[in-house]
Amino acid sequence: MKQYDAVIVGAGAAGLMCAAQAGYRGRQVLVLDHAPKAAAKIRISGGGKCNFTNLNVKPEHYITQNPHFVKSALARYSSNQFIELVERHAIDYEERTHGQLFTLQGAGQIIQMLRQECDWAGADIQLNTRVSQVKAQADGGFIIQTSEGDYVAQSLVVATGGLAYPKLKATDFGHQIARQFGLNVMPCRPGLVPLVFKSSWKDWFSDLSGLSMDVEIRIAGYTFREAMLVTHHGLSGPVVLQASNYWQPGQPIEINLFPDNDVLAELKQLKAQSLSLSKWLSQLSTKRFSQAWLTKYPLDKALAECTDKELQDYALGLTQWRLYPEDTAGYDKAEVSLGGVDTNEVSSKTFESTKQSGLYFIGEVLDVTGHLGGFNFQWAWASGYACGQVC
Ligand SMILES: Cc1cc2nc3c(=O)[nH]c(=O)nc-3n(C[C@H](O)[C@H](O)[C@H](O)COP(=O)(O)OP(=O)(O)OC[C@H]3O[C@@H](n4cnc5c(N)ncnc54)[C@H](O)[C@@H]3O)c2cc1C
Missing domain, CATH: 3.50.50.60 (FAD/NAD(P)-binding domain)
Known part of the structure; x- marks a missing residue:
């Protein structure tokens, strides 16, 4: 030996x-x-x-x-x-x-x-x-x-x-x-792994696959800010990989889609100036995202008729978007x-x-x-x- x-x-x-x-x-x-x-x-x-x-x-x-x-x-x-x-x-x-x-x-x-x-x-x-x-x-x-x-x-x-x-x-x-x-x-x-969404979300993410946005994700007391990438199976990109280390099954992740914007103030301005929500969303991200978002989260009345409380709730949907991943992409990824x-x-x-x-x-x-x-x-x-x- x-x-x-x-x-x-x-x-x-x-x-x-x-x-x-x-x-x-x-x-x-x-x-x-x-x-x-x-x-x-x-x-x-x-x-x-x-x-x-x-x-x-x-x-x-x-x-x-x-x-x-x-x-x-x-x-x-x-x-x-x-x-x-x-x-x-x-x-x-x-x-x-x-x-x-x-x-x-x-x-x-x-x-x-x-x-x-x-x-x-x-x-x-x-x-x-x-x-x-x-x-x-x-x-x-x-x-x-x-x-x-x-x-x-x-x-x-x-x-x-x-x-x-x-x-x-x-x-x-x-x-x-x-x-x-x-x-x-x-x-x-x-860990450091993409997050997977099945059921009703799968098609929604799949349609947006390839989209990249600079977002902030909050999870378990941590906040990460970097690029998020939409994939055919859910979410990936550096910010999502960071969040995945802290994600536990059954828990949500919270996404601020526009961390550089005062979303509520901008919604109020849109209302005051009778501007289009869909155009504003397109300018902040892309037309594809704007269409997909408004299909998933339509505003059920015209902006002009929304109360401050309704605008606040809608703003929270964009800045504290809660999602429940169903799984991670596993050890292979x-x-x-x-x-x-x-x-x-x-x-x-x-x-x-x-x-x-x-x-x-x-x-x-x-x-x-x-x-x-x-x-x-x-x-x-x-x-x-x-x-x-x-x-
Ligand atoms: C796709 C990918 C990208 C990454 N990018 C980065 C990055 O850019 N920056 C960063 O900091 N980290 C990155 N990492 C993480 C990083 O690679 C690991 O944390 C790091 O390699 C761990 O080092 P280690 O020596 O402990 O293990 P490893 O580097 O995994 O080495 C373990 C070795 O043990 C050997 N081994 C395993 N089982 C046995 C066995 N039974 N008998 C004999 N040999 C065995 C393996 O063949 C391997 O050579 C990445 C990981 C992956 C998968």
Whole structure:
């Protein structure tokens, strides 16, 4: 059996960062992954340009049962440190809205950079390798049984990611390992995912598919403002993906369709000047939206006859539009999964499990989910970096 100081399962964002850090400390490191290519999610991320971090990373951008958990690692490895790494590798990038940083030449450069770092640090990466079983040894360390033979390691780092995008080889293997060693796994659900409407709404959305509007969505005490995209199945676009992290079945989302406008004042003005509601709606969005909206929500009398109360109610319909999504588009279309290995049972400094010495969990396999905007990768880098100092 080949011996290593640390075996890392998962050659994704967190696993590769951790491998390079541990390798630079002089540890003998092996990264195992069952996929034919490393870091497949990085390759497709950010529309192929990888939104690799954000200039405004704060603990509030993360969802976890234990909100204090993310603080230590995020403080010890900031977005600036990752930006320095990117610059050292001469990767060009640009800042888009909300402090989001994207590569200019493509996500493949981030993978190449991480692989190069692993190479320089002497960490081995072995792909196409299925891990069948993991056993703790009585005198410390682990035996890792794989399709390519067995390995012995003092430290075992689980970096197998979340459940989103199963076609890119996402599995619940990390959760299985956690349960095997007695750790709690918080229930999982798709996150950063389109919201689906069935029944009577389906045709309505389908007719408007392709429409994009800059809106504000309020949900669970949070307000997000960005583009909303209407699809054949319901709603998508950055603002909807953000909201989906907080959406629970049976709950509504509340949309302000015109966040820059004083809608009630404008309705009163339309009434005073005998102007057309449909024309005003067309000007604010599109003719197609105006027609669809007025079919769904007709004003049952002429504007001129509406009382102030009736105008107020109509304005609220546009600024506090309550919708009840019926489902999410599921893991196939999700960017992340919420839930995962309980952060109360893992050290926030070392990422070692409190139940089994030498066993570590990093990245998305943990119950830590970031907002849209580069926060999930920053979590992968920060947790991988912290663990790489000790594993
Ligand atoms: C379409 C899409 C776009 C995204 N865009 C962005 C973005 O622009 N910015 C951002 O911050 N985040 C983005 N994300 C989220 C981000 O990709 C993840 O949060 C991040 O990759 C998690 O890193 P990780 O290392 O924990 O897991 P991953 O990167 O998912 O890596 C896990 C690795 O483990 C391997 N693995 C799984 N099971 C096993 C097993 N049983 N045996 C061996 N190996 C296994 C997988 O093959 C994979 O290589 C996006 C996600 C998707 C799906």
